[in-house]
Each structure stands twice: as structure tokens, then as C-alpha cells.
Amino acid sequence: MDTTVTHLDAVVVAALRAANYMESTIGNYQKTIRLLDDYVAPRGGEYTSALGAEFAALTISPRTGRFSAVRRFNYTRLVALFDSYLRSGEVVLTTGKRGGGGRQPETFEFRALIASWEADMADRGLAVATREAYGRIARGYLVYLEDQGITSLDAAGPATATGFFSSLLDRWAASSLFWQVSNFRPFLKFIGRGDLVDAVNLIGARRSHPILPDLGDEDVTRVVQACASSSRISSRDAAITLLSLMTGLRACDIIALRLDDIDWRVQTISLVQQKTKNPVTLPMPGLLAAKLADYVLAERPGHHGEHHVFLRSVAPFTALADHASIYKVTADTFRKAGVTDVKAGTRLLRHAAASRLLRAATPLPTIAAVLGHSSQDSTNVYLSVDHQRLIECVLPVPEGARS
Template identity: 85%
Template structure:
């Protein structure tokens, strides 16, 4: 096989054009191909995965001397396509999910351990998002150990755990450590290291309980009207936003929604939620059903993929993860003129629950609509029912005034 960058690059570009990628995107690939060609030319002229990894690691901009996310993205995606062709004889254009990236362990023992951990999570039927979160923090710890010259868990002591979490503060906020600790414990229990579990407990990460902002009726009305009438909001983006706002569906369930999940005659959507594994059937109000129909019949690209929501540019595959949904909902809010909130699905689920609560809907019903595994998860929404909270305030005893 011809493994020159020129040949491999021509194969990749042909695959991109066949998949209807925009010429501007192909142009960015071609620019990176030229840079890779220059890099490989002085190192023997033949591309290999190891040279590709070296090239992808060049994430420092020569202009600024600082890390460049653009360089990392462009270099990594090209190398992935080259490697997929060398590995399978086909340029694999499938989108990679977030959460599965980052550095991978390099030592044989840690590679095998990581594979065993991934297999164990899959065997237990953990949700994909959960496996990604657990796997990411476990890989991070193994890579941290390798950076310290440790390639066996037998010599990893509790200090490596506290040191690892200290290193996370370079890129994670202190308030995020609770979730990282929570995601890390299952891995430590899997490897049977109770001493490391106890070290995690010493970190003292505390869960924050912020009161989420609530969307006012005026803001909700503005967004709904924009979804109904603004031409610059596509049917896909309107349907995603309205689904989240009106039904409170999680981002992972919006991403995984399939054509067969929709009952068009009954105007309902029925799914098994990824997070709780609970089945739920939700009504589709008229506007939402109309936008979904507009998207499926007139706007949705032709594709064998049975996901309801597909990418709007090639490759026409399902959306990747919660970040894709956030981009859609946030941009829709911006176009509707609601700019003072971060309009992710967490806020929109919160807004859906708050409206149900204000309508005197019983908590068990709200829990069922939102798909909570426990009614206690729904109690957080009581914090925004200001009217009923005021009714709970006791009068100040007269004696206290004297």
C-alpha cells in the first residue's frame, strides 16, 4: 500500500467529497494534509500511525507559544482518518463522541486494565454516558501514574490519588471535584483497592446545591413564538428546543431519539430513558408535533440513520452528545432574544418542572414526566415555587418584637 501523505491525503479528500462535506471544510483538511506532508517528508517520507501520533501532539502554536485547541482538533481528526484507512482500508468518517478522547494509557498492564474496566461496565449495562464518565476519569488516573513513572497498581499508594485530584484543578473548577470523585470510586472498587477509596474520601469534595434560575413566562413565550415563526430557526432546532422545554427530556435521550419512538397519530413520544432505564410516554403539543413533522418530511437529510435528529452538514449522522444539543438550544434562545441565560437542557428541564409545579401538579406526576428514578430528585424544584414557599413562612411571634 502507498503510505505517502500525498496518496493517503487524496484518498481522504475523495471520501470527504463523496460524503458531501462542504468545500470550506475540505479546504481545512487539505491545509492540514500539507502540514503533515512537510512533517513526514523529513522523517522518511512514509506515513505511519506513530508519526501521526507525533504530529497530532504538536498542539503548541508557533505564533503564540501557547496551546492551540484548533491545532489539536485539526491534526487529530486528520490523523484519525489516515489511521482508519490504514487499519481497515476504508476512511471512517463516523463522528467520535466526546468523553472517549484524551490521553490513553501506554503501558501493557494499564491498557489491559482499562479494557477490562470498559468490558465490566458494558457487561453491567451501564448507560453510555455513565461509561464515558467513569472511563475518562479512570484513564486519567492511569495516565497520571505513568507520568509519575508508575506502570503497576501494586506500587500506587494513596498519595497518588490526592496528587491526581490536585492535578485536575489545573483544568477543573473546585466545585466540579465532587462529580469527579463520584465517577472515580467505582473504578477503585473494581480494582479492589480500599486504601485508595479511603484516600478519595480524604479529598473532602463537597457537592454544591445551587438554586437554578427559572425562566419567566415572558421568556418562555418569546422562545415558543420564535420557534413557531422565525425563518432563521430551522425546524430541527425548533423541535429540539421545544422537546426539551415542553417535555423536559434529557440531552442524551434527545440524541438517541429514533423515528420509531414517535407515534404520529397519537402525538406522543415513547422512550426508555438512558439514565434511569425507566420507560416514559410524553405528549407532543401541536406546535411541537408540527415542527417535528416539518423537519422529518422536508428538512431532514436522506440517510439510513434512524435517529430523528441528524447533523445539518455532512456526514449526515446522528448528533454526537449533549454538547450538540446545548449548541442548538442556546443558539435558538439567542435568536429568540433571550440572552441572559445559559439555555442548556438542564435549565429547560428545570423550566418544564417549574411550570408543572406552578400548575399544582403532584410531585409524583412531575417525577414520572421527568423520568426521575426517585421522587426525592424532584424535590429540588420546590426551591423555585416562591408563592408556595411564602405560604410556609410562619408569622413572627409578637414577643419577638418587644
């Protein structure tokens, strides 16, 4: 097999064109291929998986001297295509989640540990998104240990746990540490390191409790009207936005939604939620049902064997990858509707759905069922957006305090 970069370039580009990739995307691949050729040429001229791994590890931008997520994404996806051709003789076109999950540990002990951790999470039936979050932070810690020259957990003292979280502040906001700590504790308990749990607790990460934002009725009307009539908004994007705005579905549930989950006769959607594993049946308002039908019948790419409702609008026509895909859709829809002063992710749209139910005097247990909360305590936070009822709870100032 010819393994020169020139030959592999021709094979990969032909596969991309056959799969209807946009020429701009193919151009980006070709730019990275030229960089790979420059890397491989002085090292024998023949591409190997080992050279590909070395190339993919060049994530530091020479211009800024800092880690580049764009570099990692471009280099990693190209190497994956080259390696798939070396293994099978075919270019395997798949899509991955943004960020790629970060670096992987290299030592045998750490790799085996991650495999055991992932198997344990799967056996316990944790949601896919939860397993990904727990696995990402665990891999990050083990990679951090390797960077410190530590290749065994027995040599990892409490200082490594606090040092690891200090290193995260280069990429994460301090306000996000609470969630990273929460995702990390289960792994530490799995490996039986109570001392590291105690060390992590010393960080003092606190969960923030901001007053939840609300979406005004005027903005809701503008978005709904744009979804109904604007030629600039595709049926897919309108359906995704309306689905989140009207039902409060989480992004992971919108991504996982399958054609069999929709009952067109009674206009309902029935699914088991990814996060809580709770079943839920939601009504489809007329506009939402119409946009979903328009998308499925006229706009959705034909893809044999792909049962997810929402697919990528460009090749490869597979299911949407992650939360960022949904955010891009909703943010673009809001922008085209002229609503640009909010961050229009599904979190905001869930809050909007909950606030409308509250204003309609819907009981909290019903709201919890609609939003798919496993506990009503999760729903109580939405009381912060019910301004009228909060005002009614205000007590008058005593006469003595006024003087």
C-alpha cells in the first residue's frame, strides 16, 4: 500500500467529495494535509500511525505559544481519516464531539484504570452525557499526573488533586470549578482515594445561585413568528428551537430524539430522558408539528439506517454531535428573528418554558413532570422568575423601622 502523504491526500479528498462535503471543508482538510506532509517528509516520507500521533500532539500554536483547540481539532480529525485507511483500506468518515474529549493517558496502568471506570459507569446505567463528563475529568487528572512525572496512583499525593484544579483555571472560569469538582469526586471514590476527596474539598468550590434569566413575551413572540414565516430559518432549525422553547426539552434529548418517538396522529412526543431516565410524553403544538413534518418530509437528508430525527445539514449526514450543535441552531434562529440580547441556549429556553407554566398557575409537580426533573427541588429554582408572586410575598415595613 502506498502510504505517502500525496497518495493518502488523493484518497481522502476523493472520499470527502464522494460524501458531498463542502469545498470549503475540503479546503481546510487540504491545508492540514500540507502541514502533515511538511512534518512527514523529513522523517522518511511515508506516513505511519506513529507519525500521525506525533503530528496530532502538536497542539501548541507557534504564534501564541499556547494550546490551540483549532489545531487539535484539525490535526486529530485528519489523522483519524489517514489511520482508518491504513487499518481497513477505506476512509471512515465519522463525526466527533467538539473538543475530542481531551488528551488520553499513555501509561498502561492509567489506560486500564480509565477502561475500568468507563465500564463501571456503563454497568450502573449512567446517562451518556454523565459518563462523558466524569470520564473527561478523570482522564484530565491522569494526564496531569503523567505531565508531573507520576505514572502510578500510589505516588499521587493530595497535592496533586489541588494542583490539578489550579491548572484548570488556565482554561476554565473559576465559577465552573464546582461542576468539575462534582464530576471528579465519583472517580476518586471509585479508586478508593478518600485522601484525594478530602484534598478536593479543601478547594472550597461553591455553586453559584444566580437569579435565572427570563425571556420576555415580546421576544418569544418574535422568535415564534420568525420560525413560522421567515424564509431565512430552515425547517430543521425552526423545529429544534420551537421544541426547546415550547416543551423545555434538554439539548441531549433533542439530539437523541428518534423518528419512532413521534406519534403524528395524536401529535405527541414520547421518550425516555437521557439525564434522569424518566419517561415523558409531551404534546406538540400545531406550529411545532408542522415544522417537524416539513423537515422530515422535505428537508431531512435521506440516510439509510439513521433513525435520529435531526441530522447534520452538511455531509456526513449523521446525528448532531453535542450540545454545541443545538446551541448554534438556537442562537442562529434568535439572531435571524432579531433577538440578539440573550444567550439563546436550551437552558434559557427551558427557563422560558417553566416561567410560562408558572404564570399560568401550573402546579410545581406538573412543571417538574414536563421538564423531566427527578426531584421537585430542581423545579423550585424557577420560582425566582415568577416576579408577580415574589412581590406578593414581600412583607410591609414595620412602622417602627420607618422612623
